[in-house]
Structures are given as C-alpha cells and as structure tokens.
Amino acid sequence: MIKQNGFALPVAVILLLVILGLGSAYFTVSRQQLFSMNRHAASERAYHIAQSALIVAQMVFDESRDFINRSDEDSWPKESKADPLLRGWIQAILNSDGHLQKSQVEFDLEHPLIDYLREQDGTDQIRVIMRMLPSQPIFSGTGFPINENEITTVVEIEAEALVGEVSSRLLANREIRYINIIPSPLSRFTLMVREFVETPMQESVNSLPMILQNGKVLACTPSHSPTEISTMLETQGWVYLGGTAEIRMGVNSGNGLISHRSPCLLEDMYLYDVDPEDSFSSRDDLMYYTRETHLSPQLQGASEQEALALVSSDDLKTGSLLLFGSEEAFSPTIVFGPVRKVSALLQGIYNTENGKYSPLPLLNPSQFLGGPWPGGFTEPTRLTIVDNFDSDFARYQIRSSKLYTTDANFLITRLLKDSEAFSIHSLEPATWPEDSNLKNLSIAGIPAPWHQAVHATAYQLKDDLGNTYFDGGDFSQLTELPWINRKSGYRFRSGADFLRLQAKNGELKLSGIADIRGDLEITDSLRVPSGQGGILIVEGNIRIRAAIEAEDSEPLTLISKTGSIEVLTSEKIEAGLVCLMGTAEFPSGFDVSGFVSAKQIQKNPLESAQPRRISYNTKMDPASSVHFRRNFRMMTERGWQLAIK
C-alpha cells in the first residue's frame, strides 16, 4: 500500500530549497562578478592615474634635459636659472661643477599636476620617484682624449597609484649619454687641410681668394703688448696646412677690393738715413726708403712694375687663401705648417727736397755692373748709384726692390708696440720678449712662440685652464676620430631617414651625436635651435644644397667618415665640415660659419659676387673652458622602456 500523506509539502520544500540554492549561487556569482569588475575598474583607474603620473615625470625629465642642453648664456647657471617646477630634479642630478652626478640619485617628484591627480575622486595615494643609476664612463680603454664627465647612465621613473584597495605600479627607464659635442681638436682650427696644395693665382674678378675669418677682427696698429697678442691668439681659430714642401702664399691685391686684399701691408714709406759708407751720405737731401706691396703688377705704377721686372709672372701670382682675413677685416691667427708669406718690397732713394721716390730695381749681378737697368735709368745715373755702393752688389741688394718672404706668422709682429724694432730691415730682433709664447700650444713640451712658423710632428694643446685636451702626433696623419665615433648614440639607416625623423618642418633636433649610413644630402634649409646641435657622422658623402642656420651659433658638425663634402649653395652654412679622408669642395661663392677640416680643399674659380669665406665659430672652441662646458648634451633614447610591477 502506497503512503500518500506528506507528499506535496516535502516536494515544495525541496523545490524551494533548490530554487533558493540556485538563486543564492546565482546571486553570489553575480555579486562576485560585479565585485570583480569593480575591482578591475579600480585597477584600470589606478593604472591610468599611475600612467598619468609617469607622463608628468617624463615631461619633467624631458624639459629638464632640454634645459640642461641649452647652451645660451641666459640658461646658466642651470641650478638657479631652471624653471621652479624643474629645479628640484635638476639640482638633484647636477654636481657642483654643473655636470651629471656619477653616483645614484633618487628624487621624490612633487608637481602641481601630480597634486591634481591626487585630488581626483577615488585616488588615495600617488608616489613618483625619479632615479638616476650610478654612471659608467663612455670610454673604458686608453688612447683617446678622455673627458671624465662624459658618462652613460640610466634614468628610472617609478609611479605608484592607489585607488580604493587597488594599486598600480609602473616603471619606465631610459639610457642617457652625457657627452660633449665639440669635435676636439678639429674645431680649434678655422681651417685644417691635411694635404694642402697651394695653387697660386693671377687675380682677376673671376679669381679671388678664399678668406678665413678667424674670430676677432682687429685694426692693424702697432699698439699691443706681447701678452695681449698671446691672449688674443689663444682664442682665435688657428689654421693648419699640412705638407712637407714649402707653401708660398703671395700677398693678395684683392683685385682692388679691400674685402679681398691681404691685410697689414707696410705700405707707408719707411725712411732710413743713408749708410755712412755710401757716398750719398754726403748729401742732406737723400734718404733710403722702403715699403711693402702686394703682388699684382697691373695695379702698380710703371716704375714699380719696372723695379720688379725681373720677377717672373709665376712668382707674382697671389695666394689662394687669405689666412689672416682681409684688409677690411684683419683677423690674425697662428698658422701651422711650412707656410711662407711672399710680398714685394719696393725700395729706393727718396729726395727730401723735391719729394720724389726713385725705386732701385731688382737686378742680377751682371746687370748691376753692366746695365742697362729697367725703370729708365740713364747711364750716368746708373753709374752714380753703382758708385754709391762701391760696386758691391751685396750692399745694393739690401737697398734694392725685391720679393721677400717671411714665416706667415711673422705678420703678427705688426701688432706689437714699438714695432719699429721688427721693421722690414730687422726681421729678427736681438731678443724676443719672454711673453711671446702661447700658453695653450706646446711642441715637444715647450710652449710655441707666436712669431715663428709652427711646424712639427707632435703637438700638445691645452685649454684656458691648463688642461690638456690633445696630446698627439701630426695632424696630417689624422684620418679617423674614434673618440668622437665612440660617443655616438643614435643610428639612422640613411640620410633621408635622419632628415625625415629629426628635421621636421626644417627644424633640426639632434642634441647629441648620430651615425648615418650611406650619404647625406641636405636639399632644404635647416634651422638648428639652441641646444639642438651636435655631430652627424655620415658614412659616405655629404652634399649641402641649402642654408643651415644655427640659432645663437649652436654647434653643429657634419663629418663624412670616408667620403667628401660638397657645398652646392652660396647661402650661409653655420656648421663645421669635416672630411679627413676626402675633399671639401666649394662653389664660386660660399659662406661657412664654423670650421673646415679636410684632406684637401677645392674651390670653384668661377665669377661670383658672393663672398668666399670660412668664419670661425668661437662657440666650438675646445680651448675655451666656458664654451666647452656649455656644449655638454644629454642624449636619450627616443622612447621609454615600460614595465608594470
């Protein structure tokens, strides 16, 4: 018999329990899902808050880096001139000399934007730590000119945000290279040519010399002390012309243009009493005179041309370079190499009664005694002059017109006070002043004098604080620059890639040293803002077809490692150009402001109204401790390496 009592209720209770059980499970799962999703939402918020804090710290780092990289005077000293929002971090990472710290630095960043994030609903806590790890020197080997302040390190930023009970911690890091962008020692020279071949020229409107402006421009007046001259020369861009054969630079007439004419010629008449042994000494109205002139026969008077009629036309050709600037802008310097200056010396007899000058012509011994003489001398006059010198050709030669050569650097003596002691007839004074040596140039450990040829196989260069920055061999052997190549921090596959990435809207942003594979061709004008200069090391050739403008003379150097540099524009190029294995080729008109270092140079001789000029950029001077100090740059990788902890 089947029992039917109690059937419905137990079933209902069981059903109810099942439904309640299912409902509870569903409720628990749903609640857990929602809870989990809310936690996920809080986690996402915390992540974005931490990421925002990271962005603020990255901005502080980038703006600090850009400020530290600025070379303009207004930004120094960095620690006090920095924006108040950047000052804390900048003060933390710079040492007392203003260079990057070498030990680890940890800095708790506070910034109004982080305060803003803190004030957001739900944000409980934010902490941002900026950290610079202990540095390593850029160079670990020997044999390179090492600056101990050039280092590599890593900067880390740690940002942590707490939203509710969920925290998010992000870590970003980036490599830093702290390097100097002055291409020492090349930029000590306005022009350095390893294998210079002089091509003397017959001046014309189509053929004018290349002018070197070596820094300061002076008046050629004998008003300076030896010490003043030494000090001045130590800040001028020097000139190195390599080679073993003598390089003869004829004094230029500039084809009548003072802008292209050799400076500091002794064109005023220097008058001398007649020597007592000469018979003219019995006359009160006669004196000897002497004056210097350039080598351009077509611009001199007939008597002057005749006085130098024996000189071959080849010897009257002028130099292809104006080493010391022009008559319009005299810019003295020290010239390295076997360089001699050739000019014409017009000498003769001056009659104080009638004011007439009578040049004594350049002769050979047989002409002296046998005649005839050029210049319209009558036979009686000729014989009178021969008698004056007792028929002694050697005595005549001292007072007659001639070409004369001196070391190129001897020109500087014309700035000396009381320079009569160094006049044409006493080229070597009995004793040179002790302070006529350069402090920052030594040859075999001995300071080099500025009045003589500087031609050696080993040089030691010091900066204005006495620190040696180059101690090596002959510059003519300088073909590779490993101490510059090793500092490079960026790599580009081609010149086009570099320009596309780093020269947007015609504004170059480099702030460091970059390697470029292949060639580089600059076809559009480039502007280099202050602090964004650097060195471009191009594997192949460099062609420049447009202007390069450097704000506030910001240093920029273009180096062709194995190729040549071709300038194809007359617009101003504010950059140093280096091709130690190739040729620096210039058009008929060019204007380079920086420096040029090359194996050879080649100039286009065609007519041009444009200047042909290389001007020295003193801001690239490695011997200037101030400028060198201002050209350290923090290079950073393009992006940050990110990690979530």
Added chain:
Amino acid sequence: MRRGLGLAEVVLAIALISLSSVPVFYLFSTSRRMQGSAKYLALAISEANSMHAAITASGKTGVLPTLIEMTSDENLMGELSLSELGLLPLKPPLWRKLSLSPMVESTSILKVEIEVGWDRHNEDSSRYRLMGFIRTK
C-alpha cells in the same frame, strides 16, 4: 482525515512557494541586474581603454593638436567626432563621452576624461569614468 490533511498540505505548499517567490524573484532579478552591470562595466572598461589608446595615438601623430585648434571654446572639446579617432559606433544602450582640456601647468599635457555608460537614467551607478593625461609633444 487523510484527504483533509492532503489538502492542507497542498495549500501549505502553495502558500510556502508563494511567500518565498518574492525573495527568490528579488534574488534572481538582483543577480541578473548585477550580471548586466558587470557585463556592461566590462564593455565600458574595454571601450574606455580603446578610446584612451586612440587619443594617445592621435596625440603622438599630431592629429589631436589639429582638432584642438579647430575648437574655440575654452574647454576646447565637448563631444569629439569619434570617427576621426577611428572608433566604431556603440550599440545602445552603451554611450560614451570624451573631453579634452589643456592643463595650465603644462602646454604639452592634455587632460583626457572619458565616460562610458549604459543607462542614461541612472547615471551615477551605470557609467564608468576614466581620467588621465596624455602628451601632445
């Protein structure tokens, strides 16, 4: 007697089920609502992240500054044309809102505020808000 007891039992069972149906219904409907919220919150988080990524990318490519310059009001942006950022339309009831504003402390940082919601009538509990900074240069 047995029949009476049976009837009472049935009545009791029905009453029990009827009484308990209210909390059970509440339990299920609440759970369902929570499930919906969780689902929409997940969608909202995902959508907000996509929008943030699109805005960040636009900032990097320079599109964003152009858009900002096109607007003239002080807050720079109210509703942004999202198609310009490459985002697809949302299916209702999802909606989204984006605003960008410059920070006076820095010209290179923009504040991004993103809201994605799924019920316009109950805005506080049915929306996901995200705030962060992006760099424009």
